[in-house]
Amino acid sequence: MPQRGDTNYDKLHKLRPFLERISHNFQKALNPNECMAVDESMIKFKGRSSIKQYLPRKPTKRGYKVWVLADKSGYAWTLDIYTGKNDNAVKKKLGERVVKDFSENIKGKDHRVHFDNYFSSPDLLRDLKENKIHACGTVNPSRKSLPMLKSDKEMKRDDYDWATSNTGLSVMKWKDKRSVHLLSNFHDPTQRTEVTRKKKDGNEMKVSCHIALSDYNTNVNCVDKFDQLKGVYETDRKSRKWWHRTFWYFIDATVVNALEMKLPKMTLKDFRREIARDLVTPALVALRGKKRSLSSHLRFNKKKPNVPKSVRLESSSHQPERPTRRSCAACSSKKQQIRTDWMCSVCKVPLCLGKRKTCFQDYHAS
Structure with a gap:
């Protein structure tokens, strides 16, 4: 392992060959769905580590942060562990660089990538549009290069405002209980749809909104679906060694991805049982001459x-x-x-x- 301060120093040196190989196999095994999403996932770890992160809004608040690009089925196509700052240098536009790195292998294929306001910016969506990648996401209204839209005081519930650029980007604002700002490089801001909302008395009502918002809400939860499947029967083994948690996280991710390729479809529990049975089959068959019987298996x-x-x-x-x-x-x-x-x-x-x-x-x- 290179010494700290060396140009080749890597905090994930022990796992790097394994991570590169498994990430390559994920991309090679399956062509992703048209709709994809980039988001953060967490590997639970409470010990001492220089790459441990604290995300108060996540269900798992302390651990290792993993950038994930997943498709609509929950298949994790690309994963990368965030190792923190290098030489205490501040990384600018980190979210943009993550999306650009993940989208290298889907250029020119007209995929639809969704992400939240941590990643989105006008520069990023302009760059993705040039590479024939459709992108949509919420955006912080204080971002640079965004036009001024109506203020919240001037808008009532169900009101909206929008603006377009000469490069094909659309900025949309929709007022519900709170204001929602969207940025897209392929949606038409004039197209509308209806969504269901509840009143204070519990009754439901139909309100209109941008079709971009409905599309975003439908497809942005790809990584959440991956986390949900991975967490149902997770390999939860306590260890003081930092790399054990990371290793088992990627093993669980492999099982979830393999389930998406399994035909005919089966439940995750049955699929894990089938994997376990296939792994122990040679040993079970070798016991034929001993007193132990296979009848229990x-x-x-x-x-x-x-x-x-x-x-x-x-x-x-x-x-x-x-x-x-x-x-x-x-x-x-x-x-x-x-x-x-x-x-x-x-x-x-x-x-x-x-x-x-x-x-x-x-x-x-x-």
């Missing part, structure tokens, strides 16, 4: 046994043995009962074996 139906493919197709450990005479699991049916003297020693499933019967071979071939 296999799920049986009332009619026919159901052995997972990971067990059924594992290596050549499956050998025939003679138990009591039972109905064949492959060719026997209610109309025609076919009994056999043979059973698989690993799967514990009765199967026909003979010159004219190939149930044993067929059952372990597909």
Whole structure:
């Protein structure tokens, strides 16, 4: 590891090869959805570390901050851990640089990227538009280069104001209970839609707003969906070593991303069970000659046994043995009962074996 002060010094030196490899695989494995979002995620850590951050508005307030670019399904396409200031130098326009770095591999593909006011600025959206990337986000009205719009005192609920630039940017202001400022490089500020709001008495009413705001509210929660899926069955292991938390965070992220690619679709719990079973299958099959039985790891139906493919197709450990005479699991049916003297020693499933019967071979071939 390079010494502190060296040009190649990296606070994530221990994990850097792992992080680069896994981030490359995330981008290689799946083409992202058209709608994407950039936001912050947190790795919980309460110990002492120079890269630990404090974000009071996040559910996890203390830990490592991770920049995430995720698509609408919750697939985390790009992740990067924030390591803080280098040599105590103040980093200007940090949010802009994060979005620009993340959007390098989606240039010219007309993706729609959404983010909050920490990242957005007129310069950023102008640069993204030149690279054929649609972008939309809330914006702080005190940002430079923004035009003056109506003040809050001049506006009532459901009122709006907007302005456009000669570079194709639109600035919109909508008054609800509070004022909302939006910045977009592809929305038409004159297009309107309706949203539902509640009155003080609890009744609902329809109010009109910019279509850009409705689009933003629908697609900005991509990273939140990723965090939600990752946190349901999170690998929560306490450790004094700073890199343990980071390592397990990316392992959980890998499981969530793999779930989005899984066909047919299944629940996250069943998918994690399937991963665990596939990982321990070689060891389970190797126990065939010992007293320990596989029956506790296999799920049986009332009619026919159901052995997972990971067990059924594992290596050549499956050998025939003679138990009591039972109905064949492959060719026997209610109309025609076919009994056999043979059973698989690993799967514990009765199967026909003979010159004219190939149930044993067929059952372990597909």
